Amino acid sequence: MPEGDTVFRTAERLRAALAGKTLTRSDFRVPRFATVDLAGDLVTEVGSYGKHLFIRTDRVSIHSHLKMEGEWRVFHCGQRWTKPRVTARVVLANDDAEAVGFALGKVEVLPRAAEHTVVDHLGPDLLGPDWDSDEALRRLTTHPRRPIGLALLDQRNLAGIGNIYRSEICFLRRVHPATPVADIPDLPALVDEAHRVLGKAAHEPPWRPMVYGRTRRPCQRCGTAIVSRLLGEDDHADRVTRRERGIYYCPRCQSEPTN
Structure with a gap:
């Protein structure tokens, strides 16, 4: 299972590709969130806490957990994906890049105010700025x-x-x-x-x-x-x-x- 360092570096890659840019397309291949459309939303930041990853817009937080086999990859628009399309669970695109979450163990779209419910029970984040x-x-x-x-x-x-x-x-x-x-x-x-x-x-x-x-x-x-x-x-x-x-x-x- 990917550990905190992997999730931290994943957040860095996604931040470079998405933060400060407006989404032109979103595709959630998870039944509960299949109708969510974030096109037009600005990605404000990408962060991690322990093994949890958050992609935030001004309205929502996209929470994912890699579990055993999950992985986020970033592609140039139009570039062929390097993992099977059937394993994609989330696609987030802007004018320059596509970020695709493959085989993610968990995906959910939360109101920003509810993001804390995911991490409230966790201990201090070893890689966080407020490590205690x-x-x-x-x-x-x-x-x-x-x-x-x-x-x-x-x-x-x-x-x-x-x-x-x-x-x-x-x-x-x-x-x-x-x-x-x-x-x-x-x-x-x-x-x-x-x-x-x-x-x-x-x-x-x-x-x-x-x-x-x-x-x-x-x-x-x-x-x-x-x-x-x-x-x-x-x-x-x-x-x-x-x-x-x-x-x-x-x-x-x-x-x-x-x-």
Whole structure:
């Protein structure tokens, strides 16, 4: 699933193509919004919050979530699309460009005043201008016995982390992902690491994982084979589930908790 850095960069590309320009055509291939016509609306801004993306006009906010396979691409007017047309769920066009949302997990058109309902339950946005580490800490410590590997994935604690970055953050802090939140030696440092890692991934791509997806390959610190496991789920899950939701770590650098 695309994580906060991917959504952040997607918003940047869409902002360059759409912001400050008037829509000449909109096409929502979602039954609930199929009759919505935004032709003539000015796109005022494009932004993201965690894994959520918003394209705003002076009247509405187009909210989308990429989920597992979604992607926004920008084309010159008349350019042939590079993904199957049948997977397009939103088309937004102006005189210069077409922005097409393919296979989006969620699409909705909201009144601007209702946009907050999408993000009110989320924790601080790791890539937002108002990032609040103290609030993230407060939320994480609300459930002190929860494994950190699950707590980091919960968007209600801090928004933007997915499976890749929870593995990387735990590895960089030498913390086993099953360690309860309350037992983390320096939780503020781990939260700061999350902010640093996601920020670097968003602003300095390409970013190469140190442990994610490296099962049985040597740890880059000690040479021990990297392993993966599921947390809070069936340890006998199929290979695809393990690859998509498993957390990766070094069993030597990240000692397993004893209780």
